[in-house]
Amino acid sequence: MVLCAVRQHLLRGSRGAWARFLQRQSRGCVYSSVHGFQLEEIREKLQAFPGGSIELLKQESGLAVLTINYPSRMNAFSGSMMVDLEERVSQLEGWTDGKGLIVQGASGTFCSGSDLNAVRALSDPQDGMKMCMFMQNTLTRLLRLPMISVALVEGRALGGGAELTTACDFRLMAPGSVIQFVHKHMGLVPGWGGAARLVRIVGSQNALKLLGGAVKVDPEVALQIGLAEEVLQGEGTGTPLQRAENWLSVYTKGPAPVIQAVKKVVLSGRELPLSEALRTEKDVFGTVWGGPANMQALASKSKHR
Numbered sequence: 001m002v003l004c005a006v007r008q009h010l011l012r013g014s015r016g017a018w019a020r021f022l023q024r025q026s027r028g029c030v031y032s033s034v035h036g037f038q039l040e041e042i043r044e045k046l047q048a049f050p051g052g053s054i055e056l057l058k059q060e061s062g063l064a065v066l067t068i069n070y071p072s073r074m075n076a077f078s079g080s081m082m083v084d085l086e087e088r089v090s091q092l093e094g095w096t097d098g099k100g101l102i103v104q105g106a107s108g109t110f111c112s113g114s115d116l117n118a119v120r121a122l123s124d125p126q127d128g129m130k131m132c133m134f135m136q137n138t139l140t141r142l143l144r145l146p147m148i149s150v151a152l153v154e155g156r157a158l159g160g161g162a163e164l165t166t167a168c169d170f171r172l173m174a175p176g177s178v179i180q181f182v183h184k185h186m187g188l189v190p191g192w193g194g195a196a197r198l199v200r201i202v203g204s205q206n207a208l209k210l211l212g213g214a215v216k217v218d219p220e221v222a223l224q225i226g227l228a229e230e231v232l233q234g235e236g237t238g239t240p241l242q243r244a245e246n247w248l249s250v251y252t253k254g255p256a257p258v259i260q261a262v263k264k265v266v267l268s269g270r271e272l273p274l275s276e277a278l279r280t281e282k283d284v285f286g287t288v289w290g291g292p293a294n295m296q297a298l299a300s301k302s303k304h305r
């Protein structure tokens with residue numbers, strides 16, 4: 001009874017702490033009206049470039065699959081797909097049972113970046129800035145979801161598609177797949193947050209090589225530099241999606257509050273200065289200490305041989 005009350009207190013406190021963490025990070029976003037970012041205005045602009053869709057399938061297991069779906073354009077992002085993606089991320093933020101997420105492309109290829117037809121129509125620098133802020137916000141929120149995320153790369157991940165892979169916690173690559181930051185060939189640099197995230201994943205030297213050379217990164221090189229976690233080998237052992245689900249299930253096995261707590265402490269360690277990360281870790285610890293999974297483990301005198 002007393003433990004329960006203490007736990008409730010900690011839980012309330014920690015929810016506050018997580019909310020404060022997100023608030024410090026502008027509710028998971030990078031830009032707000034302070035930066036001249038008007039969400040409705042940019043949504044309306046993007047909706048003028050329709051085509052394709054972003055599908056979300058939430059499964060009872062706590063794993064969700066997000067599919068970038070525009071096969072006739074190699075899953076390039078139309079304007080309406082950018083808006084769709086933001087809506088799907090909102091749905092995932094509110095999914096209390098969520099533990100894991102796989103981001104994939106439809107029909108055997110990942111994503112060929114922005115839809116060049118939309119890009120041509122939005123080539124005015126101001127529009128470009130707005131799209132850039134919109135996608136940075138969405139992809140930052142994607143990376144900060146309280147669940148473990150994996151980009152399943154089949155075929156090609158080009159330009160904005162390569163950037164999208166870096167907004168997941170892990171990248172799994174199918175044999176023959178390629179991640180390529182083609183921005184230099186387009187007279188650009190990444191604008192969806194892909195450069196900042198890439199540096200954190202592979203280090204600044206490797207990032208400089210990948211962006212400066214617009215290098216085609218195959219699975220072997222990706223493994224070597226730490227861009228990919230694994231190459232999904234194994235003909236006859238299910239589809240690449242099934243193999244990715246198996247890979248992810250090792251890390252999402254267990255109750256949702258515990259898996260979400262794991263992601264939160266790693267996220268705060270990744271993003272916050274040490275003192276703040278330690279305080280957030282203490283608060284998140286408070287959400288699981290004395291919780292059902294903890295009490296059950298204590299009661300069963302579990303051993304870890």
Ligand SMILES: CC[C@H](C(=O)O)C(=O)SCCNC(=O)CCNC(=O)[C@H](O)C(C)(C)COP(=O)(O)OP(=O)(O)OC[C@H]1O[C@@H](n2cnc3c(N)ncnc32)[C@H](O)[C@@H]1OP(=O)(O)O
Pocket residue numbers: 072073074076077112113114115116117119156158159160161182183186188190191192
């Ligand atoms: C650079 C950053 C920027 C951002 O951050 O916003 C971007 O992401 S710009 C986009 C960067 N991506 C590209 O430039 C991709 C250009 N396309 C290709 O290199 C090829 O199409 C490729 C390699 C993806 C596929 O080649 P493949 O021979 O297998 O197929 P097709 O070329 O025949 O492509 C089929 C069909 O898809 C259309 N397509 C492909 N990518 C895009 C795209 N990004 N936007 C619009 N349309 C795209 C392609 O034009 C073909 O259509 P079709 O009507 O049959 O000609």
